[in-house]
Amino acid sequence: MNFYERMMNLDRRWIYLVIGLVVVITAIFPFDVPLYVTPEVRSIYDYIESLNPGDVLMIGVDYAPEVMAELHPMTYAISRQCFKKDVKLLLCCLHQNGPGMVEQVISQVSKEYNKVNGVDYVYLGYKPYPAITILAMGQNFRIPFPEDYYGKPLDSYPMMRGLTNFSNVKAIINISGGSGTEYWINYANGRYNAKLAIGVTGVMTSDYYPFLQSGQIFGLIGGMKGASEYEYLAEKAGYISKAKNQLSAYKTMPIQTTSHLVVIFFIVVGNIGFFMSKKKKSRI
């Protein structure tokens, strides 16, 4: 095997080693990644900025711990922005591994801003079968969720007075790591005309651009980059702070950046090997 063929057929363990080293080294020696805030992220941020104190925003959290590195920062940043602006939150979860995710966010963020369950936020909890649950919530939140996550009747909370269905919330932000987003688009927006924006993982992002252009969603936060753009905007406005360790996506962006560079480097190496060995063969 000549040099170029070796470049083409590197042992995968070398790739694993380099990726591992790059991730660890960047985690130890982080650096700032300049960010360009995309209009689809800014539109969600600006919309929440335009809300008045007392308005209700709904967040649908449909993800499991496997994608929390990308999606958890979005939930944190949006919740913090809302609480800082005294916007009330209605949270629900349509993924079986998501209830713990919401509980983690809401228990922490409500303490940071001294917000009270039932007055400033209500966590509806989890229900299976997203399509049915969304359709039912469109009629009345009390059909799929007669009680909240903590087992108390929804009507016992002051915040739920006059809050019947999607028409009473200003907008819905669905943060999802799976196909749940399609149900929100089809049913919450399609059937009930709810104002909807989404936050999805990096690999899912490209799937949802058509819905953005058609106006079915008014904003799209894509992956860790989108989350860090949102954090960047929220930090600039003073809603979250670096000192309080509230920038999780922004902090991990250098790791994603360097690991992407490594992937590109290996692709280039493989292609150089491919072309050079092809050239050599054609000469022979």
Add this chain to the structure above:
Amino acid sequence: MRRTLPFALVTGVGFFMLVQYFIPKEEFEIAYEWILDWTIVIGCFAMLLGLWSLTRVNISKVQRKTPGWGYSLIAIAGLVFMLLVGFIPGQKSLERGSTFMLLFEYIYIPIQATMFSLLAFYIASAAYRAFRARTVLATILLLSAIVIMLRLVPLGPLSAVNQWLANFILTVPNMAAKRAFWIGVGLGVTATSLKILLGIERTYMGRD
């Protein structure tokens, strides 16, 4: 009867749901809410069925000592353990700080995060092997992938150009392809739904 009754139910309820969407009358709204209640109840039974099926399949594997039976044993043990932990008296198991949530935060979350993190290694290796400019189409795919990946990388003055290019790829060719895909999916779903409502497609009843 075993086939006629399910078919009549599916066709009747299916056509009702289709028609009620276009008739904004209170009676239809009430019936619609009533059917939604029913679907939630049926869904709960499906959950129980899933639990039963999972337990039965894994117990059978352990009893027969089929290859990998140890994993089945761990699955059953995990299921029973988490159920018991969820019912510890005096604890609000769904609230942060309870034993149930501690297990979720310190065992389940790291396990899932680790599994997903392994993808970084596999993707790097797969990209190295798959992204070869063998044909014109493969070269276009390769270049598009590099542009999209580079949008995360600070490139100084080139960043603005790359952002524009990445945005163009995502909002023009990508969107055209995705739109075609979604329209195809929509037509497929409509066709399949009609086949089910008209009784042409009956595989949901089991063997035809």
